Amino acid sequence: MPHVVTQACCGDASCVYACPVNCIHPTPEEPGFGTSEMLYIDPSTCVDCGACVSACPVSAIVPGHRLPDEQARFADINAAHFDGPAADAVRFPVDTAQRLPLAPISKPRQLSVDAPLSVGIVGSGPSAMYAADELLRHPQVSVTIYERLDRPFGLARFGVAPDHLATRSVMRLFDDIAREPRCDIRLNVAVGADVTLDALQRRHQAVIWAGGAPTDRRLDIENADAPGVLSATALVGWYNGHPDHADLDVDLSSRRAVVIGNGNVALDVARILTADPASLAVTTISRRALAALRHSAIDEVVVLGRRGAAHAAFTLPELVGLVDTGVNVVIDPADLGSAADLVVDDATTRAKLEVLAEVAGRPPGDGPRIRLAFHRSPSAVRLGPDGHVSGLVTDHTRIGDSGAVEPTGVSESIDTSLILTSIGYRGVAIAGLPFDDVRGVIPHDAGRVVDDGVPRPGMYVTGWIKRGPSGFIGTNKTDSAETVASLLRDHESGKLAATSDALSPLG
Incomplete structure (x- = not known):
């Protein structure tokens, strides 16, 4: 049975050069390498030799018959990358008549000078x-x-x-x-x-x-610098023990936190804030952060995206890793739009939307939850009498004819004392x-x-x-x-x- 690349893929491409049959794509020589969310193994070509397993620095490649239940979806994700009319473009991206018999091996050349x-x-x-x-x-x-x-x-x-x-x-x-x-x-x-x-x-x-x-990109809305507004980067540093953020004061006293932005970092912080502290105790989490999380009142984290689900910044592997490992994820079906709105040509985006639609159709689970909300743009931070964050005002949005985000005229206010901004690095x-x-x-x-x-x-x-x-x-x-x-x-x-x-x- 063919091997499968799973969520942990870091895009290192060591596996590409280890593979004797050139079945792992995109390679660094192919146009899609720099933007691909992960690498993929072609099941029709993989000879199950296992060379890629030892080459992978993050243990992301697993024999298909050994995939645990929470990673089973990755067998289909790998195969889907090579299905359909675009398959030849994936396999032969540089106008080649036939597939190369071996993956290219990059050996260091000898320098022409001996000087140190x-x-x-x-x-x-x-x-x-x-x-x-x-x-x-x-x-x-x-x-x-x-x-x-x-x-x-x-x-x-x-x-x-x-x-x-x-x-x-x-x-x-x-x-x-x-x-x-x-x-x-x-x-x-x-x-x-x-x-x-x-x-x-x-x-x-x-x-x-x-x-x-x-540094983080700055959120430019009213009261964005108020106590209770933190960058997701700072929170990540806090729970990872980064010296710059180890002593961060994180308000975990309200039942809801809001993350502005929906990239992989946003999903990470949402998952950590809603995780059972006992499960985190066996990880590398900062002991100071773990102690604080043991007394956290947060039972919901709302993750906001300005655009629709098809434009979500999180990757498909990160989404699958979130929803297939028992995390309680909820989505309002209305946020996903009509079936016609979900028709896309890109296979990765299509797979992402299928997972999101599946989640939206599930009944909510018990315990702390992560709510993915789309078409929401923050407009102001609401403050309490003490000047601390008490909520976030958001505008509902739509995508206009020009492709730009436009307000619909509908607003809502989300009660929270902790807002995390996750809108990119700089x-x-x-x-x-x-x-x-x-x-x-x-x-x-x-x-x-x-x-x-x-x-x-x-x-x-x-x-x-x-x-x-x-x-x-x-x-x-x-x-x-x-x-x-x-x-x-x-x-x-x-x-x-x-x-x-x-x-x-x-x-």
Whole structure:
């Protein structure tokens, strides 16, 4: 029976290169790789060899006959990706006459110069660790990683939900990279405070900025800064023990919380707030957060989306993981619209809508619940006499002829003392580097930092601060590979100056 990719898929694509029959798609060479919600195994081609199982860093691939009940739906999801008239486009996306017999194997090429190369990387999240992995394939390269916090691996440690243990296991791969003798991780070093960027550029022949997108997009409505309004990012940091958020004051005294935005992070925080604390006790959750959740009064979390169900930001794997594991999810059937409104061409969106319609047809379960509400746009935060949040005013919306969100003229107020904003991340400007304030990224050309169109010698960028906050943990692998390829070409062509401070202390 064919193997199946399940919810934990991080898009790393190691499985693609391990597969001897090229049955896992999309590959990094295919157009849909950067936007695909997960990878898929073609059941008609899989030979059940298991090579992909050992290659996967998050244990997301399971033999079909061993799928547990809560993951059974993924067999159909994998197969559906290769069904229908678009199947040939999936299998042969680059005008090929026939399928390649083997998946492409990417072996590190030997550099044309033997001179040693010292690279500094700012940040230690997934993009940084994948960049280090690419660099350390070459014996003449040494890497020093500078991390502001007291523990490494960024969002892999502090951003993944504590009950998503399989996804968090990618840190084992990062541990292996960190154990390489030519890799040095320096914790508690804030670039810009403890050491300047100029000092790093004097110490290393090349510097890669992998600082991510550390801030949230701001919610611009009345009273958005009132006590009781928090970012979902801060809440995630709180229950994951992030040093910046460990002491966050979270009001869990009312029976309802509201999450504005409906991406994967929104579903994560809703699930944690409604979970049985006993089930969280065996996870990596912060003990301080767990103690607070044991006394929480919340029994409903409302997750709001401005658009309809077909435009929901959460992924199909995240939705399936939520509704097929016993979580009490409710949806008002009226929120899904008529059957005609649900006709879509995209197979993933169609599958997502089918799951949502199934949930809307179920009777509500017992216990704490997550309510998914669509066509709701926040317009104001309502305050109590003490100035604390007492509710959220929302406008019902529709999609106009132009495709824009329009108010219908109907409003409602939701009682709550806790509002969480989950409307996206944003990069911040870094002193000494150019910045695109519109997109919230560092301008680049194939990973080379550019200032007014001119490459900055020896300075590179990768991750969310390079491409914007999109993709999954594994998406950073191909992103970082592009940056490292540019860096190594510059090294071979003599564009990276030798450094005089290679052995000097930082300062």
